Amino acid sequence: MTGAGRTLGGMEYAFEARGLVKRYGKTTALAGLDLSAPQGTVLGVLGPNGAGKTTAVRILATLLRPDEGRAFVGGLDVVKDAAKVRRLIGLTGQYASVDEDLTGMQNLVLIGQLLDLRKSEAVARATELLGEFGLADAGARQAKTYSGGMRRRLDLAASLVGRPDVIYLDEPTTGLDPSKRDDVWNIVRGLVKDGVTVLLTTQYLAEADALADEITVVDHGRSIAHGTPAQLKQIVGGQTILARPADPARLAETEAILTSVSGRPAESPSRGVVTVPVDGDAQFTEAVARLAQAGVSVTELSLRLPSLDEVFFTLTGQRATDEEAA
Amino acid sequence: MTTTTLSPVQHEKPVPTRSQPRPFGLVRHSLALARRSLIKTIRTPEQLLDVTLQPIIFVVLFVFLLGGAIAGDTHQYLQFLLPAILVQTVVFASVATGVSLNTDLKKGVFDRFRSLPIGRSAPLIGSVLGDLIRYVVATLSLTVCGLVLGFELVNGIVPALAAVVMTIAFAFCLSWAFVLLGMVLREPGAVQGVAFLTMFPLTFGTGMMAPVDTLPGWLQSWVQVNPVAHAMEAARGLMIGGPVATHVVWVAAWGLGLLAVFAPLAVRAYRRRT
Numbered sequence A: 001m002t003g004a005g006r007t008l009g010g011m012e013y014a015f016e017a018r019g020l021v022k023r024y025g026k027t028t029a030l031a032g033l034d035l036s037a038p039q040g041t042v043l044g045v046l047g048p049n050g051a052g053k054t055t056a057v058r059i060l061a062t063l064l065r066p067d068e069g070r071a072f073v074g075g076l077d078v079v080k081d082a083a084k085v086r087r088l089i090g091l092t093g094q095y096a097s098v099d100e101d102l103t104g105m106q107n108l109v110l111i112g113q114l115l116d117l118r119k120s121e122a123v124a125r126a127t128e129l130l131g132e133f134g135l136a137d138a139g140a141r142q143a144k145t146y147s148g149g150m151r152r153r154l155d156l157a158a159s160l161v162g163r164p165d166v167i168y169l170d171e172p173t174t175g176l177d178p179s180k181r182d183d184v185w186n187i188v189r190g191l192v193k194d195g196v197t198v199l200l201t202t203q204y205l206a207e208a209d210a211l212a213d214e215i216t217v218v219d220h221g222r223s224i225a226h227g228t229p230a231q232l233k234q235i236v237g238g239q240t241i242l243a244r245p246a247d248p249a250r251l252a253e254t255e256a257i258l259t260s261v262s263g264r265p266a267e268s269p270s271r272g273v274v275t276v277p278v279d280g281d282a283q284f285t286e287a288v289a290r291l292a293q294a295g296v297s298v299t300e301l302s303l304r305l306p307s308l309d310e311v312f313f314t315l316t317g318q319r320a321t322d323e324e325a326a
Numbered sequence B: 001m002t003t004t005t006l007s008p009v010q011h012e013k014p015v016p017t018r019s020q021p022r023p024f025g026l027v028r029h030s031l032a033l034a035r036r037s038l039i040k041t042i043r044t045p046e047q048l049l050d051v052t053l054q055p056i057i058f059v060v061l062f063v064f065l066l067g068g069a070i071a072g073d074t075h076q077y078l079q080f081l082l083p084a085i086l087v088q089t090v091v092f093a094s095v096a097t098g099v100s101l102n103t104d105l106k107k108g109v110f111d112r113f114r115s116l117p118i119g120r121s122a123p124l125i126g127s128v129l130g131d132l133i134r135y136v137v138a139t140l141s142l143t144v145c146g147l148v149l150g151f152e153l154v155n156g157i158v159p160a161l162a163a164v165v166m167t168i169a170f171a172f173c174l175s176w177a178f179v180l181l182g183m184v185l186r187e188p189g190a191v192q193g194v195a196f197l198t199m200f201p202l203t204f205g206t207g208m209m210a211p212v213d214t215l216p217g218w219l220q221s222w223v224q225v226n227p228v229a230h231a232m233e234a235a236r237g238l239m240i241g242g243p244v245a246t247h248v249v250w251v252a253a254w255g256l257g258l259l260a261v262f263a264p265l266a267v268r269a270y271r272r273r274t
């Protein structure tokens, strides 16, 4: 895909990592990880705590050298050509990388100056970004006075000052409420429209599904599944409707309505909840209408993707969280 | 809190104003980062207590507690003490750069600096330069305090300025040793602890409080090679009269030596610490 006339040296992949190994003492953070994304696409890297997502991002961002394996950005080796790679990338780390004592404006102008923009250009670019990210009014305030969502946005803006070709977003929505999460999603979609290649790590299948062209599932430092969201959902199961009737006595009735909408049997029922696999959003709308028609009121009704835990259970037969102790 | 709708980021196409490398990058980047340190210091002025209130308290305490005993009268002692305590304060202030860098390193913002196409030494040079403000503030507050208590610049203003410049230049060179400590040690507290341990012989193993010939022999031999002791004598010479040249040579030699050894080591340690 060619976006906005960007070519990264005519490379097939905007970034590519092969066989990355990184050890910290006895901990093996990466055990031969492969990651790659064609230009102008979003690669979702999905994995539980400690899977190695941040370690992989730090290697691709030239912050860390791999013990084994190689990684390239725009065809340039992240170790040997680190200086050139840094001109192509933008990084929004997992932990806020804005300077809290500086104002939003000062943060962005500083990055601009470090990227060799002239002062006036840096100010213009910062003003532009603050506007785009809904921070125009907050630009003159210290970042420590920002809310979590504003800080994230400033962080994202800071990684875009140099108009990078490749952007790494390490769990950009963790800790944000749903509306702030949607803001971040829209920003990512806007970037892709401009031909930027994005690596996005996340712990939520729903987020990877919403944004990524391809998903790599990482566990214990290696890739355990890779494919498009559709392919992945085929393996781990797609969306399900979950309904909890207000009157537990109407559970059977609720189940009958939902199974007739989806044409598939309900999953093993649990205390007062019916879960039925569906094929798409349309069936959810229909289910809502039919429940209303029948006069079944519900205290909980949602369309959901499998949680990370369920994805892992299907892929590995193990719970994702049992690794913490290791 | 502001609620705002976000428009997706729209870069005008084709993407033009991608920054191009410009010459003198290291200088410009270091200065931009020095400005960052400066802004941070101004925003949190309580960080400056150790270079404002603390030395003033020392001067007042020493002058009125010891002045009579050591010099016979407090004015005489103030003349003797102030140039030396100025040197002590500025030299002590150089520890802060190592401590604050150590704190900074753990924050995400240094990850961002490292992911930018700037020289590896720029963040360190920036911090060291930005902290020059601490030396200036220390000098100003001590000068005001001294003048209020009746300190006389016997030789006039220009030699006094020369003394200040010499002291700040030396502290700048010495601060690289503490930057190295900041890169090597894990905790800011450890940096502070180790740095203070080296500071005591450097600043108190001198003729700061009492004339050198009243000290025991072994201490006198240390004073003879201690650069801070020479800086104090040079500052005295410049401000209230006395020999200057040899002391300045000692200070300059030590300063350049410290800079040549510790600046490259600090940059190397910074590169490694990832």
Ligand SMILES: Nc1ncnc2c1ncn2[C@@H]1O[C@H](COP(=O)(O)OP(=O)(O)OP(=O)(O)O)[C@@H](O)[C@H]1O
Residues within 6 Å of the ligand: A024, A027, A028, A029, A047, A048, A049, A050, A051, A052, A053, A054, A055, A056, A094
């Ligand atoms: N500097 C370090 N020293 C020692 N161990 C480390 C270090 N950094 C990471 N690790 C270990 O490497 C493994 C992978 O960590 P990493 O931060 O890459 O995981 P992650 O997928 O980003 O997790 P999270 O979702 O919690 O951010 C973990 O077991 C972690 O404890």
Ligand SMILES: [Mg+2]
Residues within 6 Å of the ligand: A053, A054, A055, A094, A170
């Ligand atoms: Mg992480």
